[in-house]
Every structure is written in structure tokens, then in C-alpha cells.
Amino acid sequence: MRSSGCFFPEVWNIVAEIPRGRVTTYGLIARVLGSPGAARTVGWAMRAAPDGLDLPCHRVVNRRGELAPASAFGGPGVQRALLESEGVLFDDEGRIDMKQYLWVPFR
DNA sequence: GCCGTGACGATTC
DNA sequence: CGAATCGCCACGG
Numbered sequence: 001m002r003s004s005g006c007f008f009p010e011v012w013n014i015v016a017e018i019p020r021g022r023v024t025t026y027g028l029i030a031r032v033l034g035s036p037g038a039a040r041t042v043g044w045a046m047r048a049a050p051d052g053l054d055l056p057c058h059r060v061v062n063r064r065g066e067l068a069p070a071s072a073f074g075g076p077g078v079q080r081a082l083l084e085s086e087g088v089l090f091d092d093e094g095r096i097d098m099k100q101y102l103w104v105p106f107r
Numbered sequence: 108g109c110c111g112t113g114a115c116g117a118t119t120c
Numbered sequence: 121c122g123a124a125t126c127g128c129c130a131c132g133g
Contacts, residue, residue: 006130006131007129007130007131008130008131025115025116026114026115026116027115027116030115030128030129030130035128035129035130036116036128036129037115037116037127037128037129038115038128038129038130039115039116039128039129040112040113040114040115040116040127040128040129040130041113041115041128041129041130041131042114042115042129042130043113043114043115044112044113044114044115044129044130044131045114045130045131046114047113047114048131057114060114061114062114062115062116063115063116063117064116067114068114069114071114072114073114079114
């Protein structure tokens with residue numbers, strides 16, 4: 001299971017495996033897929049992800065532990081609410097403690 | 108087969 | 121220390 005086919009489907013596959021209450025980063029996913037510089041492409045894959053896949057895209061954050069633009073989730077606080085609902089706590093800066101919640105996908 | 112795009116990352120000023 | 125810029129890679133037209 002290394003390459004199921006294209007890049008996007010693999011991204012969705014990994015995101016779908018993110019455990020509840022954990023988060024991962026775009027760059028990390030890209031790295032696991034073999035393209036450390038394709039972090040942007042991963043984000044693009046999220047945007048192009050069909051709703052039928054039931055992807056927990058709210059569990060994917062950037063390297064700093066910040067959430068994606070509110071526009072991406074249809075409104076401000078949506079992604080944060082979903083994560084808090086899973087037990088993820090935010091600091092005063094609205095960021096996640098990566099040391100605690102960062103989940104590393106399998107290679 | 109080239110250009111533009113994009114929910115990032117790291118570096119530089 | 122904060123903000124801005126460049127670079128990266130994959131996909132659609």
C-alpha cells in the first residue's frame with residue numbers, strides 16, 4: 001500500500017485514517033506520500049475532496065498548529081468547534097498543542 | 108506540453 | 121520579533 005494510484009486519493013486515504021482527537025499536518029502527509037514539498041498540493045486535495053468520502057478534514061492543520069481559513073469550512077469557528085468536540089484543546093493564540101495532538105501517518 | 112492555481116513551508120529582511 | 125517573499129509539487133484547462 002504505497003501508491004493506490006494518484007496523489008489526491010492517497011491524501012484522502014490518510015486523512016480518513018486520522019484518529020479522533022488527533023491532528024496531522026499538510027507537509028507531513030506530503031512527506032509520507034514521498035513529496036515533502038507538495039504540502040500545498042495536499043491542501044488543494046482537501047479543497048477538492050468530495051463530501052461523500054466523509055473526510056475529517058478538520059483534523060488537518062498547518063505546521064504551526066493553526067486551522068485553515070474559515071472560508072474552507074463554510075464559516076469561522078467551525079473547524080475549531082469540531083476539534084474541541086473531539087477533546088482537542090486550544091491555547092490563548094487559538095492554536096493546537098502539536099506535541100500533544102500531532103498524529104503521524106504510516107509510511 | 109505550457110500556464111495558472113492553491114486549506115503550505117521555510118527562509119529572509 | 122513580525123511580516124513578506126520565494127519555492128515547492130500536483131492537477132485542470
